[in-house]
Amino acid sequence: MVALANIGLIPRPVHPTGVWSWLTTVDHKRIGLLYGFTALAFSILGGIESLIIRAQLAAPNQSIVSPETYNSLFTMHGTTMVFMVVMPAGAAFFNYMVPLQIGARDVAFPRLNAFSYWVFLFGALLMNFSFFVGAFPDIGWFGYAPLTTNEYTTTGATDYWLLGLQVMGIGSLAAGFNFAVTILNLRAPGMTLMRMPLFTWMTLIVAFLLILAFPPLTIALTFLLFDRFFDMNFFNVSAGADPLLWQHLFWIFGHPEVYVLILPAMGIVSDVLPTFSRKPLFGYPMIVFAGIVIGFLGFGVWAHHMFTTGLGGWASAAFAGSTMVIAVPTGVKLFNWLGTMWGGSLRFKTPMLFAVGFIAMFLLGGLSGVMHAVVPVDTQQQDTYFIVAHFHYVLVGGSIFGLMAGLYYWWPKMTGRMLSERLGKWHFWLMFAGFNITFFPMHFLGVIGMPRRIYTYDADQGWAALNALVSAGSLVLTFSVLLLLVNLAISLRRGEKAGDNPWEAPSLEWATSSPPHHYNFAVVPTVRSRYPLWDEEANVVEPPPLPPHEEPHMPSPSYWPLMLAFSIVMLAVGLLIWQWHALIGIGFIVVMMVLGLRSIYGWVYEPPAVEAPAAVHAHT
């Protein structure tokens, strides 16, 4: 075996620090941080895009940007915020926290985990690279056919969009499998499913959603790819195609995707509330069950995005019904959160403020959601700013507030340092105010008929005053995010030391040091209750750090995930080259396939790390 494994292979990387250590890491905590930084970076990009949008719309008939640029801005703002900010931010937390919460040393497939990240990052970079070749995607984040077909798009922008998404999707699928297996198989002794922290539970559901929701998107994108690159006719209306095919496939993915974005936030809030209320989660089984039901029902409501496409009476009724039904488990969660705070001793630290803000804002987003489940009302609201208001309440007031709660909650664990409470409170209140000033008036704009995705409007349409207010609000919102960045920077430089469990929280991630050792737990804890650190502190407290030679054997770093991800994104680039010059493109693709196969081979037969002197045990 050893002989086979070593045939002509590059030795494993061994750098413990420096750039190479990050490029080759398979440590779930480092990968979590990578996801986190990436999300932060892209949120700045997506934020700038939205600010230009708000500048353009601040007054009637402005021409700060051209209509083409405006279309690119809202396309990339949406695509960026969904796929490159909120998803990876959720991934950052579940990468970092889930193994800790279940008392594991890493995820089930550490190299696959690294691969997920790199392939996501490369896909995102590929899509944004389009900016530099003057072909920034401009077909909306939903990419409705036939606007995306060759007939109606003159630039290659749509190619970058679809290839970028396709590549990123591979990362999501891999992460889905990895975390489903991790959570089901790597739990510490005694950590039964019904003892798992809620964040882990919601991650488990998200993992299954990723596995089931991405294939329809992959299929849709593949169809589009064949249309655009090989002149097929899946969406070619001149050849008789029915463009609604795209919408069905997209929303069968798209609606579960909404839950991919919101469930991690719900999980975070369900962990934060008990900690700061000083009491157990109210109705834990109900909250878990509601999450599962939401996961299932999430696949049965997609056509509520299509009420105006002429579905016909029966389909409209069915999807209106299922959409109303899905409000029930959501309501149950909300009431249970209130129940959790009831009778507690509420400490309003920053994570708690964001968690409470989440409940309030998500409630409003949920209620407006039920409003457009009423089909006739939706025929007036669909594609207006009312919808823009609705989903920003769900995705910013919901997801992002939840993620902020998570950031303030877990930052001390991840960095070993506290964030400033003062700045945190300022951040929360400014963000809360800025968010509501920005998005609440959009409900009214929708009611008075302002459609989405318009780069201009006239003064006589009557939308000027509210738009000015909205744009002003977006500045407040931006300022609050700057406060966050300042807070993070200060904390890294001279934040107060955190200690293992600064919030006196109940779950296992708080049993280890802050930041945790690379092996997480010196001794894998045994769990006897749902709130181990509250109920049985003595049992799970982490012993002092181990001397190096006694450290548990952790998976070694590897080049291959990075290489494989690189070769995959280069296959996509090869297609773009092929469009420009067939032969060079094919040559490039062949080279990259070889590199990809080589990476898979290297991955499969990767030898154990040549660890300094103690490498002997690797050969047993």
Add this chain to the structure above:
Amino acid sequence: MPRPTLIRPTLLAVALMAIAVGMAACTSPLTTFEPASDAADRILSLYILITVAASIVGILVLGAMAYILIKFRARPGRKAQQIHGNNKLEIAWTIAPILVLVAIAIPTMVWIATSSSRAVADDAILVTATGYQWWFEFEYEGLGPDGGTLVTANELHLPVGRQVAIELRSVDVIHSFWVPALIGKTDMVPNRENRLEPFVPNEIGEFWGQCAEFCGVAHANMRFRVHVESLADFDAWVAEMNEQTRADPEPGSAEARGKRVFEVLGGCAACHTIAGTAAAGRIGPDLTLFGERTTVGAGILPATDENVRAWVSDLRSVKPGARFMPTFADTLSEAQIADVVTYLKSLRVP
């Protein structure tokens, strides 16, 4: 820590008040709340029902939350009660939303059933509306010459009190037909024939419409108007639209020079139709009785002489991205453009 809990409701109240004041200052010709047809009336009553229901639920839950946040805030000596749940309560708050939702679902289902099965009246006006990048064409079935179709563009005329049944088509990408005062939107999907619920406009007036599905560069500038008028006015308009032999303008007049520009020098006739003249192009909007139009460019500008001249000389300066129609600033003189506009504006119901 009482501060945040008190600030929250105050802030919310202030924000709401500010917005209510803002609202009062803002009405729009595209508002949903001034319905002018039976269908829009019915939608609005459901809209109000659901808005009231959602607001009540929202206020109750936010109120309960505010109470909890204040009552149970940490104070010296307070100990959290270690409750894990309460089955009765949890069942109650599963059932309560179900009841509210059923109350909403019933009228929704009734609406779906009635609107999707509403019969087209015998005397209904039948219209096919077609979306083009980026304008609308309207064809009236049976109202044209000899019982054929009558074609117009961007401004739909309807008689008040008569049912209208509209079929929706698109020749390129997906558009959406939406006149908030008359009817909710339905998409115009290529290779599909969608129908709007037949509706009866019940108020005379000019109503604003808008393409509501993102359809490319000029989506924002794809608007239209609906003129709901008395039956007499409507009939007069239809009769004049169908006039087969339009008298030539007085020779030597601006109109006559303009007609020549339209049909010969500018080549406008290759793309535009003016019924009763030699112009029979089908690529651009039908311009018959253009003088009756209140807007130019698919509802985006008032049809003043100045705006129409600007349109003809360089339409992409007012509607970036517009397709097919050339820029005439270089090929026609200013005088010729003025003449053709005078000609177009002279096409009116006498």
